[in-house]
Amino acid sequence: SQTFEFPGKRELRGRIAEEESAQSRAELDVIRLDIVFGVKEAFLGLLLAQEKSSYVERDLELSRDFEAMAELKYSAGDVAKVEVLRAKLETVQAANALRVAADAERLAKARLNSVMALPQSTSMSIVGELKRPLLDLDVTRLRREAVESRPELRRISSEVERIHLRQEQTRLTKKRDFDVNLSDQYLRELPASWSFALSVPLPVLFTQRQDAEIEESQATLGALSQTAANLRNVIALEVETAYTKATTSQKQINLYETDLLPQAEEVYEMFLFSYGEGEIGGIELIEARKTLNEVRTSYADVLFEYALTLALIERAVGRAP
Numbered sequence: 001s002q003t004f005e006f007p008g009k010r011e012l013r014g015r016i017a018e019e020e021s022a023q024s025r026a027e028l029d030v031i032r033l034d035i036v037f038g039v040k041e042a043f044l045g046l047l048l049a050q051e052k053s054s055y056v057e058r059d060l061e062l063s064r065d066f067e068a069m070a071e072l073k074y075s076a077g078d079v080a081k082v083e084v085l086r087a088k089l090e091t092v093q094a095a096n097a098l099r100v101a102a103d104a105e106r107l108a109k110a111r112l113n114s115v116m117a118l119p120q121s122t123s124m125s126i127v128g129e130l131k132r133p134l135l136d137l138d139v140t141r142l143r144r145e146a147v148e149s150r151p152e153l154r155r156i157s158s159e160v161e162r163i164h165l166r167q168e169q170t171r172l173t174k175k176r177d178f179d180v181n182l183s184d185q186y187l188r189e190l191p192a193s194w195s196f197a198l199s200v201p202l203p204v205l206f207t208q209r210q211d212a213e214i215e216e217s218q219a220t221l222g223a224l225s226q227t228a229a230n231l232r233n234v235i236a237l238e239v240e241t242a243y244t245k246a247t248t249s250q251k252q253i254n255l256y257e258t259d260l261l262p263q264a265e266e267v268y269e270m271f272l273f274s275y276g277e278g279e280i281g282g283i284e285l286i287e288a289r290k291t292l293n294e295v296r297t298s299y300a301d302v303l304f305e306y307a308l309t310l311a312l313i314e315r316a317v318g319r320a321p
Contacts, residue, residue: 001182010284012165019162026158029151033315038115040311046108047130048304052297059293060094062268066285067091069276083282090286130165130303132310134250139243144316146235153235156228161225163217170210170217176200236314242309249306256299266296294296 070087073079113122147153181197271288274280 001179002240003177003179005177009169009172009177012172015062016162016165016169018177019158019165020036022158023155025114026151027084029318030155033151033318035115037311037315039112041110041308042108042115042306043126043128044304044311045131046105046112046126047128048300049101049105049108049301051130051303052107053098053105055293055296055300056094056098058296060098062089062289062292063087063094066275066282066289069279070282072279078278079282086286090289096296113238127174130307131298132303132307134253135310137243137246137313139240142239142243144312145319146239146317147232150231150235151318152231153228156224157221160224160228162219167214167217170213173210190201217266239313244313246306246313249302249309252302253299253306256302258294259297261299264292268292272285302319 061074067084067087067090070079074081074084087195110120110123112124112126113120118124178202179197179199181195182198184192185193185195186192268288268291271280271285275282275285
């Protein structure tokens with residue numbers, strides 16, 4: 001005996017399985033995008049911590065230079081003892097800041113180990129720069145790329161196609177399969193006989209269940225259509241937000257590199273020379289040094305924000321690693 005399915009049923013099962021597989025791949029792509037962004041964020045955070053540590057180290061060197069100069073000036077009778085005490089205090093505060101920066105760097109390494117699923121004791125040496133090239137971004141192109149590439153939309157598209165195929169499969173259940181049976185009977189001293197039977201399962205006229213399933217799937221399709229529309233709006237907002245942040249960061253980077261950083265370094269060098277000549281006091285030099293350190297630290301923060309925003313753009317448009 002053999003059961004013969006109504007034509008098209010076997011093919012539909014294969015196409016439904018393909019769409020289910022596509023959904024699973026899209027879900028994996030979503031997870032992959034999140035993991036990659038998490039690693040990039042932690043990596044950039046470690047670069048930022050290292051950059052700030054280098055700034056604090058340079059600030060400590062400047063503090064020690066100031067302390068040495070104050071002691072020389074005190075020995076020469078040019079400044080009071082309080083100037084030396086103030087210089088020593090600045091050195092102590094810079095040394096404490098360096099310890100805080102080192103702790104922040106260790107925490108950043110631990111976070112990177114965590115997102116990479118490595119033991120916290122894992123020792124690593126990373127290579128990279130916080131500064132990224134300033135890209136010429138096109139928000140229209142980014143939106144289009146996001147709609148075409150985001151796995152969340154591909155997952156919904158596969159789900160919609162799977163439901164359409166399920167509807168077709170449900171309609172085909174109204175087309176009944178049939179069984180063919182061929183038997184050979186043999187009795188001793190009698191000639192062999194054959195029998196043939198063709199059967200169709202009943203009932204063939206009652207299809208209320210299939211109609212209800214199709215109506216239910218139509219409602220699901222409507223909900224998925226609304227979900228896809230909402231998701232496209234969310235994706236467009238993500239792209240627009242990341243684009244705005246990136247362009248703002250680019251302007252800030254240009255401001256720091258062409259104006260703030262050169263001015264802060266020039267003012268400090270000028271105040272350092274003036275302090276050595278006895279034209280200004282230690283307080284003015286301290287303020288100039290702190291301003292220089294603050295500008296450098298803020299510059300590092302802006303570089304980090306821009307690099308992180310580029311990673312956000314890659315996540316928003318669904319660029320697979």
